[in-house]
Amino acid sequence: MLPRVFLGAPLTTFDPLDAVLFDLDGVLTPTAEVHRRAWARLFEPFLAERGATAYTAQDYFDYIDGKPRYEGVAALLTSRGIDLPYGEPDDSPDADTVCGLGNRKNAVFTAVLDADGVAPYPGSVAFLDALARRGGVQVAVVSSSKNARPVLRAAGLMDRFTVIVDGVVAAEHGIPGKPAPDTYLYAAEQLGVPASRAVVVEDAHSGVEAGHAGHFGHVLGVDRGAGRESLLAKGADTVVEDLAELVDDVNGAHA
Numbered sequence: 001m002l003p004r005v006f007l008g009a010p011l012t013t014f015d016p017l018d019a020v021l022f023d024l025d026g027v028l029t030p031t032a033e034v035h036r037r038a039w040a041r042l043f044e045p046f047l048a049e050r051g052a053t054a055y056t057a058q059d060y061f062d063y064i065d066g067k068p069r070y071e072g073v074a075a076l077l078t079s080r081g082i083d084l085p086y087g088e089p090d091d092s093p094d095a096d097t098v099c100g101l102g103n104r105k106n107a108v109f110t111a112v113l114d115a116d117g118v119a120p121y122p123g124s125v126a127f128l129d130a131l132a133r134r135g136g137v138q139v140a141v142v143s144s145s146k147n148a149r150p151v152l153r154a155a156g157l158m159d160r161f162t163v164i165v166d167g168v169v170a171a172e173h174g175i176p177g178k179p180a181p182d183t184y185l186y187a188a189e190q191l192g193v194p195a196s197r198a199v200v201v202e203d204a205h206s207g208v209e210a211g212h213a214g215h216f217g218h219v220l221g222v223d224r225g226a227g228r229e230s231l232l233a234k235g236a237d238t239v240v241e242d243l244a245e246l247v248d249d250v251n252g253a254h255a
């Protein structure tokens with residue numbers, strides 16, 4: 001295993017505290033990539049037709065990654081100075097509204113999910129297994145996505161989590177989405193664990209910002225493309241490339 005050195009401070013052990021709160025897309029499943037491609041399918045032609053600055057891969061990380069659907073659309077449009085009516089969540093995918101654009105992208109995402117399915121990251125499954133073996137550590141999923149449950153089901157991970165705070169739950173309860181810390185705080189409350197005793201695991205800038213703002217015991221970044229340095233700058237305490245790197249620590253090999 002590579003030595004893990006973060007801003008000069010070696011991470012010699014990883015303590016999962018009393019609870020580990022997992023983001024989904026990009027942390028447990030490679031679906032951040034599916035979202036990323038679906039967003040590009042929406043915004044590349046949309047911005048080109050309007051003569052706006054072209055959509056780039058970096059736009060996803062800067063404006064969309066980890067945020068609730070319509071907040072991602074709104075942030076990207078603002079970056080290009082485009083003002084569209086917000087619309088309603090049940091707007092047609094053809095509507096040129098914030099909600100309509102989000103729904104247009106969602107049609108692409110769900111078509112890919114239905115056609116291809118999804119397999120979880122093996123390292124994330126190994127990490128979940130290690131936590132279960134260790135015992136005494138509760139787990140939850142905290143995702144901005146309204147597709148979180150279908151993704152968890154397709155990945156065969158549904159029965160590992162009793163608490164799932166997703167985009168549907170957040171909308172029902174009026175809980176502000178990431179980068180606000182509220183969805184993570186809500187999940188910790190559901191588990192009966194104080195934020196200071198819970199770990200947040202995130203691959204997105206908005207997600208590590210949420211963990212940092214919520215004063216969680218540890219904010220663990222997983223670099224799937226957002227960049228180690230920027231995850232640290234946005235509030236991650238440590239960053240790994242894959243959760244497999246922490247399995248030995250959870251098993252106590254380094255204790």
Ligand SMILES: O=P(O)(O)OC[C@H]1O[C@@H](O)[C@H](O)[C@@H](O)[C@@H]1O
Nearest residue numbers: 025035065066069144145146147
């Ligand atoms: O549109 P959905 O499925 O509700 O997902 C909202 C967001 O959920 C996040 O988990 C993803 O990182 C984003 O890419 C996505 O846009």
